[in-house]
Amino acid sequence: MAANTSLLEVSDHGDGEEREEQTRNQLSGWEKMLDLEEAKTQIFFSFPMILTNVCYSLITLVSVMLAGHLGKLQLAGATLANSWATVTGFAFMIGLSGALETLCGQGFGAKEYRMLGIFLQASCIISFLLSIVISIIWFYTEPILVLFHQDRDISKEAALYMKFLIPGLFAFSLQQNILRFLQTQSIVMPLALLSFIPLIVHIGIAYALVHCTPLGFKGAPLATSISLWISIIVLFLYVICAKKFKKTWQGFSSESFSYIFLNLKVALPSAAMVCLEDWVFEVMVFLAGIMPNSKITTSLIAMCVNTETIAYMITYGLSAAASTRVSNELGAGHPNRAKNAMAVSLKLSVLLAFLVVLALTLGHSIWAQFFSGSPAIIQKFASMTPYLAISIILDSLQGVLSGVASGCGWQKLVVYVNLATFYPVGIPIAYLLGFKFKLYAKGLWIGIISGLSCQAVTLLLITNHAKWTKLNIHGYRDKESSSPV
Template sequence: MLGIYLQSSAIISIILSALISILWYYTEPVLIFLRQEPPVAAMAAVYMRYLIPGIFAYGFIQCALRFCQAQSVVMPLVTFSVVSAIVHAILAYSLVHAAGLGFRGTSISASISLWISFVMLAVYVKFSENFKLTWGGISMEAFQHVMPSLKLAVPSALMVCFEYWAFEILVLLAGLMPNSERSTSLIAMCVNTESITYMITSGFSAAVSTRVSNETGSGNIKKAKNAIRVTLKLSIFLATIVVISLGAGHDVWASFFSSNTEIIRLFSYMTPLLAMSILFDSAQGVLSGAARGCGWQHLAAWTNLVAFNLIGLPLACLFGFIMKLHGKGLWMGLICGLLCQASTLLVITLRTKWTRVDLCTKSKEVHVLV
């Protein structure tokens, strides 16, 4: 059945990728409608159009990763990730500089790298002995499980989208400020720094989701709780190391993004706020993974909706535009959303009735792939 669930998830990914591709193709008019500067919108459109093939590969990769993680197959995934990262670095440099494609070369290399990564995963799943009992080949039965998968996939997607979109909306809001090019660059640097740091938390989130789902499904409630405690401590510990490193070398880090001395100077003022958001994000990432493992996707989705759309973003507009704190104000609002999100998820985790979670998890084994 794991193989069937994998295929049903892939079907959903194909459909959604096709819909997103249409939006990406019309990136320029959409951004102009959102009152972004035409030159910026045009450059973004060029990047997104060449990235369209990559979104299909990315969807397949996410399905395959969950398929492997649900069976505690991890190290081969690490190897494939390292290989694809090296290939991507070589491709990006070759297409941008050697081939002279410039800005277009970045998205083309990303699309090619994603497809290479997916092919490696697909070949591994097809021929590895690890999956001889869970991969039985292509089956039409997968279409029967599309709707049941969607019931868990939609809340899972929403809980992620409500958070990710909040970060991206900050970049759009920065484009509405005076000296929009500088403010957009500054917020984009902060968003990218947050995203890079979150990759550490994302690994812990995936691990705790798998551990909690497997342990609660087996009736090992104490082990599930212990997995959450250990993972949460590790995530915050590593985030603290990142924060300390960022505080000591923020000018060096900013220079990787821009050579503009004014932007580098402004980034130093953002560093304390960025450190706070990284710590909150590291905590909520693990708690969100625990929520997925317990089948609480709907609760987490509502939490993220309220925390970011009803609290974080309105406060960001208040601080940034009305109080005229500009970029710092936008990020302060986001921190309020992250704090609300992490606090709510922590309360849900502490006050849940785990015996009931055990019963719910046994009836929803598909969620480990969502």
């Protein structure tokens, strides 16, 4: 490990933070409401991250849209497959990579640059090995979905989709790790371009495979796999060729194997934190599959889930900004600056969420047409828009708070929060309203809103009462995550 940063080197930061606090007290009303300098920093950070995550999310979503236009059965199969891929693979890989938000983020703040490359390699090893396990589950998608009482025809289509998506899982897992590696160094502007190129290529590949070859439906997931591998090759070449990574990427090293278990101690709670929330959305898709008129209901709920996912990818830019700013400041020994960064992120997230909701309210019919040409589905999606708007706002708030938790190393605590808010609250309410009160899709989504409300309030209380000055400065040096209290 590189030489440790002495705590004496950051001992003078207390006086600096006290001066900053005095300066804030002298600011005008607008400036007190929002730290403009911090807001500017986060906006310049989050906007490229928003573009990056939207582009990568659209790679999978474009394939679903193209497959959906082949027919109602193909739409239901593709959306169910995309949900199943998220619940069993993509969400898990995003969560695993979240360990790097803590390890690399605080390591970069502490100026222990060489360790970032070591942590990246350890995380990639873990992700690759777990991808093998998940790919086996994906191979047996059809019997698993049938076991969950899903429609047999839809399950068969979903299973076919999943088999051609398996190669993309390995690329996706590596991609997420490299993105976190770059994010924690505040390298975000190049990512927007590097993500846009694979998306444009993907649109061409997907259209050609679906409509210009005998592959048809199978061409959609195959195009996703090809495009994800193109994206990982582009990112890897950028890391090894750019001179700016000379300190943080010093080539492959066997030393990374000695950090696998340390990485796992942060990665597994991080994965559980992400999955426990994402699984709730996918449970709604499965519940929709056992409702009357399951083809339409499944498509409708899956469209809502995909819309929420896209909205969250926009929010994720701010979540990434909050995680990076908080972890970097904690690593440098600036707890008050870390807390201020969190407050600014929350205010920006509310503003951004309202803009997304406004766009959805005005253009929900146009958006629905990307998924289906059925007038019945488009009309039903319009009736879901008010509920979707509420969930997007709540999801935006909790997304930033979860990003702060990752920066602080509180992943284990958020696991308990998600368990306590979604499963005893959100899912039972969804089942009761959806089936007993026969509200169907609307009832399921009210359950989502209930869980998100409890989650956001709980995380807000935790971060508001946390003793920021006592947080572990270098979280990866302590094998236990720091406690907020």
